[in-house]
Amino acid sequence: xxxxxxxxxxxxxxxxxxxxxxxxxxxxxxxxxxxxxxxxxxxxxxxxxxxxxxxxxxxxxxxxxxxxxxxxxxxxxxxxxxxxxxxxxxxxxxxxxxxxxxxxxxxxxxxxxxxxxxxxxxxxxxxxxxxxxxxxxxxxxxxxxxxxxxxxxxxxxxxxxxxxxxxxxxxxxxxxxxxxxxxxxxxxxxxxxxxxxxxxxxxxxxxxxxxxxxxxxxxxxxxxxxxxxxxxxxxxxxxxxxxxxxxxxxxxxxxxxxxxxxxxxxxxxxxxxxxxxxxxxxxxxxxxxxxxxxxxxxxxxxxxxxxxxxxxxxxxxxxxxxxxxxxxxxxxxxxxxxxxxx
Amino acid sequence: xxxxxxxxxxxxxxxxxxxxxxxxxxxxxxxxxxxxxxxxxxxxxxxxxxxxxxxxxxxxxxxxxxxxxxxxxxxxxxxxxxxxxxxxxxxxxxxxxxxxxxxxxxxxxxxxxxxxxxxxxxxxxxxxxxxxxxxxxxxxxxxxxxxxxxxxxxxxxxxxxxxxxxxxxxxxxxxxxxxxxxxxxxxxxxxxxxxxxxxxxxxxxxxxxxxxxxxxxxxxxxxxxxxxxxxxxxxxxxxxxxxxxxxxxxxxxxxxxxxxxxxxxxxxxxxxxxxxxxxxxxxxxxxxxxxxxxxxxxxxxxxxxxxxxxxxxxxxxxxxxxxxxxxxxxxxxxxxxxxxxxxxxxxxxxxxxxxxxxxxxxxxxxxxxxxxxxxxxxxxxxxxxxxxxxxxxxxxxxxxxxxxxxxxxxxxxxxxxxxxxxxxxxxxxxxxxxxxxxxxxxxxxxxxxxxxxxxxxxxxxxxxxxxxxxxxxxxxxxxxxxxxxxxxxxxxxxxxxxxxxxxxxxxxxxxxxxxxxxxxxxxxxxxxxxxxxxxxxxxxxxxxxxxxxxxxxxxxxxxxxxxxxxxxxxxxxxxxxxxxxxxxxxxxxxxxxxx
Numbered sequence: 053x054x055x056x057x058x059x060x061x062x063x064x065x066x067x068x069x070x071x072x073x074x075x076x077x078x079x080x081x082x083x084x085x086x087x088x089x090x091x092x093x094x095x096x097x098x099x100x101x102x103x104x105x106x107x108x109x110x111x112x113x114x115x116x117x118x119x120x121x122x123x124x125x126x127x128x129x130x131x132x133x134x135x136x137x138x139x140x141x142x143x144x145x146x147x148x149x150x151x152x153x154x155x156x157x158x159x160x161x162x163x164x165x166x167x168x169x170x171x172x173x174x175x176x177x178x179x180x181x182x183x184x185x186x187x188x189x190x191x192x193x194x195x196x197x198x199x200x201x202x203x204x205x206x207x208x209x210x211x212x213x214x215x216x217x218x219x220x221x222x223x224x225x226x227x228x229x230x231x232x233x234x235x236x237x238x239x240x241x242x243x244x245x246x247x248x249x250x251x252x253x254x255x256x257x258x259x260x261x262x263x264x265x266x267x268x269x270x271x272x273x274x275x276x277x278x279x280x281x282x283x284x285x286x287x288x289x290x291x292x293x294x295x296x297x298x299x300x301x302x303x304x305x306x307x308x309x310x311x312x313x314x315x316x317x318x319x320x321x322x323x324x325x326x327x328x329x330x331x332x333x334x335x336x337x338x339x340x341x342x343x344x345x346x347x348x349x350x351x352x353x354x355x356x357x358x359x360x361x362x363x364x365x366x367x368x369x370x371x372x373x374x375x376x377x378x379x380x381x382x383x384x385x386x387x388x389x390x391x392x393x394x
Numbered sequence: 395x396x397x398x399x400x401x402x403x404x405x406x407x408x409x410x411x412x413x414x415x416x417x418x419x420x421x422x423x424x425x426x427x428x429x430x431x432x433x434x435x436x437x438x439x440x441x442x443x444x445x446x447x448x449x450x451x452x453x454x455x456x457x458x459x460x461x462x463x464x465x466x467x468x469x470x471x472x473x474x475x476x477x478x479x480x481x482x483x484x485x486x487x488x489x490x491x492x493x494x495x496x497x498x499x500x501x502x503x504x505x506x507x508x509x510x511x512x513x514x515x516x517x518x519x520x521x522x523x524x525x526x527x528x529x530x531x532x533x534x535x536x537x538x539x540x541x542x543x544x545x546x547x548x549x550x551x552x553x554x555x556x557x558x559x560x561x562x563x564x565x566x567x568x569x570x571x572x573x574x575x576x577x578x579x580x581x582x583x584x585x586x587x588x589x590x591x592x593x594x595x596x597x598x599x600x601x602x603x604x605x606x607x608x609x610x611x612x613x614x615x616x617x618x619x620x621x622x623x624x625x626x627x628x629x630x631x632x633x634x635x636x637x638x639x640x641x642x643x644x645x646x647x648x649x650x651x652x653x654x655x656x657x658x659x660x661x662x663x664x665x666x667x668x669x670x671x672x673x674x675x676x677x678x679x680x681x682x683x684x685x686x687x688x689x690x691x692x693x694x695x696x697x698x699x700x701x702x703x704x705x706x707x708x709x710x711x712x713x714x715x716x717x718x719x720x721x722x723x724x725x726x727x728x729x730x731x732x733x734x735x736x737x738x739x740x741x742x743x744x745x746x747x748x749x750x751x752x753x754x755x756x757x758x759x760x761x762x763x764x765x766x767x768x769x770x771x772x773x774x775x776x777x778x779x780x781x782x783x784x785x786x787x788x789x790x791x792x793x794x795x796x797x798x799x800x801x802x803x804x805x806x807x808x809x810x811x812x813x814x815x816x817x818x819x820x821x822x823x824x825x826x827x828x829x830x831x832x833x834x835x836x837x838x839x840x841x842x843x844x845x846x847x848x849x850x851x852x853x854x855x856x857x858x859x860x861x862x863x864x865x866x867x868x869x870x871x872x873x874x875x876x877x878x879x880x881x882x883x884x885x886x887x888x889x890x891x892x893x894x895x896x897x898x899x900x901x902x903x904x905x906x907x908x909x910x911x912x913x914x915x916x917x918x919x920x921x922x923x924x925x926x927x928x929x930x931x932x933x934x935x936x937x938x939x940x941x942x943x944x945x946x947x948x949x950x951x952x953x954x955x956x957x958x959x960x961x962x963x964x965x966x967x968x969x970x971x972x973x974x975x976x977x978x979x980x981x982x983x984x985x986x987x988x989x
Contacts (some may be wrong), residue, residue, distance in 0.1 A: 057505035282495035340490035
C-alpha cells in the first residue's frame with residue numbers, strides 16, 4: 053500500500069517533468085512561469101498571468117493546453133464583450149425536429165472548455181469579468197436559471213497587461229482572490245531571447261506531444277490533496293498570512309505603513325495548496341517550510357492591497373511578501389538557535 | 395502489520411534520538427547556568443574581597459552552588475516537546491519537515507502517513523553524526539572554572555589593608571600625666587575674690603582645671619582638650635574683664651576721664667582702660683614712690699576723683715578697687731620714703747648697681763628699681779658689723795636732723811627715729827631686714843592680686859596648650875612677658891608677668907571712628923568674632939577669629955575691655971557670626987596669620 057503511494061508520487065513527479073519538458077519544446081526559458089502554472093494546474097486553482105505584451109503568455113497557455121488532452125477555449129476580452137458571450141445562451145430553434153412553437157437550445161460559451169484562456173481579462177467591463185466568478189469558484193455556470201456543471205478539470209488562465217491601462221478595468225478584489233496564483237512573466241534573458249528568435253523565425257516547430265490526459269490531471273489533483281502538512285508548517289503559513297494584515301500585532305512595520313488590506317483565509321488556503329503542489333512536483337509526501345516560502349510571492353502578491361502611502365512610496369506587494377518572509381520565524385527561536393549552534 | 399512495524403520503528407528511533415537530544419540540551423544548559431552561577435559567585439567574592447567583607451565571603455561560594463542548582467532546575471523544566479525535537483532534527487537532517495510531519499500523523503492510517511513514517515524512520519536511522527544532538531559545550535561555560543577558581547582564591551586571599559582614612563584634625567588622643575601650666579589655674583582656688591560669688595567662680599575654674607588634668611592623665615581627644623582649654627580661657631577672660639562690662643561702662647569711662655585730668659595719672663588711666671588691673675596697680679605704686687609730694691598728692695587726688703566718678707556712674711566694684719588703691723597709696727609712699735632715707739644712709743655700703751637703682755628710684759619711683767634696691771640694701775645691712783651699724787644709726791639721726799621731716803613726708807619723724815633706733819640694735823637690724831624684704835615684694839591691692847592671679851592662670855593655660863603641641867592663642871592686652879623682652883602689646887605697662895610678650899597691636903586703618911549704634915540682640919550663648927587679617931608672609935586671606943567672648947547685646951568685635959581681639963580697626967572686622975567653629979579649625983586658621 054505504501055509502495056503504491058510512493059509509486060504514485062514518483063509517477064506524478066515524472067509526469068510533471070514530462071509536461072515541463074513538452075512545454076519547453078515550444079516555450080523558451082520561463083521555467084519559473086511554467087512551473088508556477090503547473091502548481092495551479094495540480095492544486096486545482098486558477099492562474100493570473102501578468103506581463104508585457106509579446107512575452108509569450110498566450111503561447112504558454114496554448115502550448116500547455118496542447119500538452120494536455122483537454123478541451124481548450126480562448127476568450128479575447130474586449131470592452132464590448134458580454135457575459136453571455138462567455139457563458140453561452142439559450143437559442144430558439146425552429147424547423148425540422150423542433151417542437152411546433154420551436155424550442156430553446158443551449159449554445160455553450162467558451163467557459164465550458166477545460167483549459168480556458170481569458171486573454172487580456174482587464175479589457176472587459178466588470179460585469180463581464182464577473183461572469184467568470186461563478187465558474188472559477190463553483191466550477192459551474194447558471195444560464196437562464198439552470199445550473200450547468202463544468203467538466204473537470206476546469207482550469208482558467210487569465211492574462212493581463214500591466215502597462216496599457218487606458219480603457220481597462222482593473223480586476224476587483226473579489227475576482228483577484230479567485231486566482232490561486234498571480235504569475236509575473238518577465239522578459240527573457242539574452243540567451244533565451246536568442247533561442248526565441250531562432251525558433252520563431254524558422255520553420256514552424258512540430259506541435260508538442262500530449263503528455264497528460266484528463267484522468268492524469270484529475271489523479272494529480274487528488275494526489276495533491278493527499279500531501280500531508282505538519283502543524284508547525286501550517287502555523288507558519290497562517291503566521292505569514294496573518295502578519296500581512298496591518299491590524300495584526302505581529303505585522304511588520306512595513307506592513308503597518310504600506311498595506312491597507314492583507315490576505316484573507318482564502319490566501320492561506322491557497323498558500324498551503326500551492327505548497328502541496330510544490331511538494332508533489334518534487335515527489336515528497338509532506339510540505340516543508342521552504343515550499344510555503346516558495347509559494348508565498350505568487351499566492352500573496354495579488355491578495356495584498358497597498359495603502360495610499362505604500363503606493364506613494366513605491367512599495368510593491370512583492371517587497372511586502374519579502375518582508376513577511378524575513379520577519380516571520382518558521383522555527384521557534386530556541387530550536388533555531390540550537391540547530392544553528394550545533 | 396507493516397503499518398504497525400513502521401510506527402514502532404519510528405517511535406523507537408525517534409525516542410532514542412530525542413533522549414540524546416534532550417540529554418545534551420539539559421547538560422549544555424546546566425553547564426551554562428552553572429557557569430553563570432559560578433561567575434556571579436566569583437564576582438560577588440571579588441566584590442566582598444574588595445569591600446573587605448571577609449565574613450560574608452562564604453556567600454559567594456553559596457551563590458555559585460545556588461546558581462548551578464537553579465540552572466539545573468531550569469534546564470530540566472525547559473524540556474523540549476516531541477515536536478520541537480522533530481523540528482530540530484528536520485533542520486539538522488535537511489529532511490524538509492519529514493519527521494515532524496510523520497510524528498503528527500501517528501494516529502493516521504493513510505498511505506501518505508505510512509509512507510512518511512517509513513521515510514522518517516529511515517532518515518533517523520541514517521542520520522549518523524548529524525543526530526548527535528545540540529552542542530553541549532559553549533563559550534560562556536568557560537566562566538565555570540574561572541568563577542570557581544575565583545571563589546576559592548578570593549575566599550582564602552587575605553583581605554586588602556583598609557585604606558588610609560584622613561583623620562579629622564584633633565581626633566588623635568593625647569595622654570599626659572602632668573600638663574604644666576594647669577596648676578597655675580588650680581591655684582585660683584586659694585585666690586581671694588571680690589565676693590563669695592566671685593570666689594565660687596574662681597574655684598569652679600580651678601576645679602575644671604583639675605578635672606582636665608585628670609582627664610588628660612587618662613587620655614582624651616586632643617580637640618576635646620583644646621576645646622575645654624578654650625572654655626577655660628574664655629572664663630578667665632570674662633573674669634578679668636568685669637569692669638568692661640556694659641553695666642560698668644559708664645563708671646569705667648568716667649574714672650578714666652577723671653584720671654586723665656591729671657597728667658601724672660595718664661598711664662594709669664590707659665592701663666585701667668585696657669582692663670589691665672595689674673599694670674594699673676604698678677603705675678599707682680610708681681606714683682606712690684614719687685619723691686615729690688606734689689606729684690603724690692596729685693595722683694592721690696586723681697584716685698579720689700576717679701573713685702567718686704565710678705561710684706556716681708554706677709560702677710561700685712570699680713570704685714571699691716580704686717578705693718583700695720587710694721588706701722594703699724599712703725603706706726606705699728611711707729615705705730618708699732623709708733627706703734629712700736635708708737638708701738641714702740647706706741649709700742657708702744651699696745655696690746654700683748644698687749647705687750644706680752637708688753638713683754633711678756629717686757628720679758622716677760620705678761617699682762622695679764625699688765625692688766632691686768631693697769634687696770641690695772637688705773644684703774648690705776646683713777653684712778654690717780656692729781660698729782658700722784651704730785655709725786649708720788647715728789648717720790641716719792644726723793640725716794634726720796639735717797633735713798627735718800615736714801608735713802609733706804609720708805613718714806613721721808617718730809617713725810624714722812624708730813627705724814634709726816632699731817638699726818642700732820642687732821635685733822632691730824633683723825626687723826629692718828625683714829621690712830626691706832617686704833619692700834622688695836610690696837603687697838598688691840586685692841584687686842590687683844586677683845587680676846595678677848588670673849593673668850598668671852591665663853599664661854599657665856598657654857603653657858598647657860603648648861604642652862599639647864599647639865601654638866597658644868596670642869594674649870591681647872595683657873601684661874608683657876617677664877625677663878627677656880618687655881612686651882609691646884596694646885597695654886602700655888612694662889611686662890611683669892610670666893608669659894610671652896604681648897601681641898603687637900594692629901596698625902591698619904587706625905583712623906578715627908566710633909561704634910555708634912546698636913546691633914540687634916542675638917539669642918546666642920556666645921559670639922565669635924571674625925576679622926580680616928594678614929597672613930604670615932603671604933598675601934591676604936580671609937581667616938577666622940582669634941578670640942571669642944560671651945554674647946552681649948550691643949557688643950562689637952573690638953570692644954575694649956573684652957580681651958577678645960584687642961585693637962582692631964573697623965575695616966578689619968569681617969563679621970560677627972553665630973556659629974560653632976571647631977577648636978581645631980581655629981587652631982588651623984591661627985597658624986596662618988598673626989594678629
